[in-house]
Amino acid sequence: MVKQKPAIPKGTRDFIPSEMANRNYIFDTIKKYFKLYGFNAIETPAMENLSTLMGKYGEEGDKLLFKILNSGDFLSKVRPEQLQELNSAKLTNKISEKGLRYDLTVPFARFVVQHRNDLTFPFKRYQIQPVWRADRPQKGRYREFYQCDADMIGSESLLNEVDLVQLTDDIFTDFNIAVSIKLNNRKILSGIAELVGELDKIIDITVAIDKLDKIGAEGVNKEMAAKGVSEKAIEQLQPIIHLQGTNHEKLEKLKELLKTSEVGLKGVEEMTTIFSLLKGLEIHNELELDLTLARGLNYYTGTIFEVKAKDVQIGSVTGGGRYDDLTGIFGMPDVSGVGISYGADRIYDVLKELDLFPKLKQDALQVLFVNFGSVEERYCLPLIAALRKKGVNSEIYPESAKMKKQMKYANSLKVPFVVMVGEEEMQNQKLSIKNMETGEQKEMKLEELINHFS
């Protein structure tokens, strides 16, 4: 037999118990706040019909979808000349009709339309599940990762945006991660594009402006020119690229700059409202209107969010925004929603790098019974059952192995107490109990041991 090297697909990971404890800490914390803000849990399947997923994430996103081969003889419906053509895109349509979900928002939109009769609007849901992207993995980027989404749908109120900012602030404050919460508005971006007469280049412009920190103003201008943005437009964009000051000051200037654009002004108005509402609240993290924030996902139409950890070099840990008509394509038009997605895996990386995981209390094994043989086993089983009934995690070592081996096992599992019941203890109706931390050993009755844990 050929030995096979154990391996898992690129960009995926296993989690050992100690890592799971930390991951659960993240999920539990996020879940706690989701509930606190009135969101209810739902789940959707790992796979969706490709027709549901395709075309929602932009050209790049479509490429990154994991597609599932049809079951059975998937080539039976393909004509030989179609195979000859060697056109992957065309052939894919014939042999694959399902794919792994790319995010939780689009499946959620599908879910809302499909279950509209069972839901009360405005509807608030949270969803913590893995998503898959056929990206090239690198630091903080995985092919399978968990998103923790909170969305509200069926309400245009900007109170929802304010709520999501507060939620985000609460969550990262709890994690003790200093973050910068960046806000922008697609309407403002549209207004800017309209202003300079390059409506179709809006994505190119924002992507270029997004690189301001990295390549400088001159680099940004060069990139825009390379993408075919006219010289005049670039000239007009300069005051926007160099926009500075407080959020309030920026909005005031934008109001002036965008006075000829209806959409633009609407966006400025929305952001002004949001910032003004937030002003009356206690927010612990940095809050910034960031015009360079673009977000590639196609479906955003209003406010967009992004959260970056201040002390760790990693992609954004959270992102989201408002989508005015994501449900329209599934047959339920004019329903606005807004949502946000926390990247559990990146939050994990940040917490780990900053060494911020709390010392978790031991919820694993608390008591191990040493196994001395078949007579002793029989004697111990009811004692263990009694301990378990009292909620004490206990077990007996499954074989009557050497004492040293059993103690070593207890030690590596960090079991706080080891119970020894041999001939002598059975006669005295007592248990020898060793405290593995101090090394102390005492004789006591079962009740005394139980009391120790209550």
Place this chain on the structure above:
RNA sequence: GUGAUUGUAGCUCAGUAGGUUAGAGCAUCGGAUUGUGGUUCCGAGGGUCGGGGGUUCGAAUCCCCUCAUUCACCCCA
């Protein structure tokens, strides 16, 4: 998709001006110690040197191809 990086034991890595049977630490198993762990000492098992081809008397080491890895860009959580 583009550009780099690295591939040697289960894990982390030494070892290259080409030269006998390829090493260490950790982990595992056994013993010192047949009812006492985390310290110590002794010992054992475990390797197609990522794969294929080439150069050479001789390749982990040099050359070519290939696969994988990690990182950056793009994009994103």
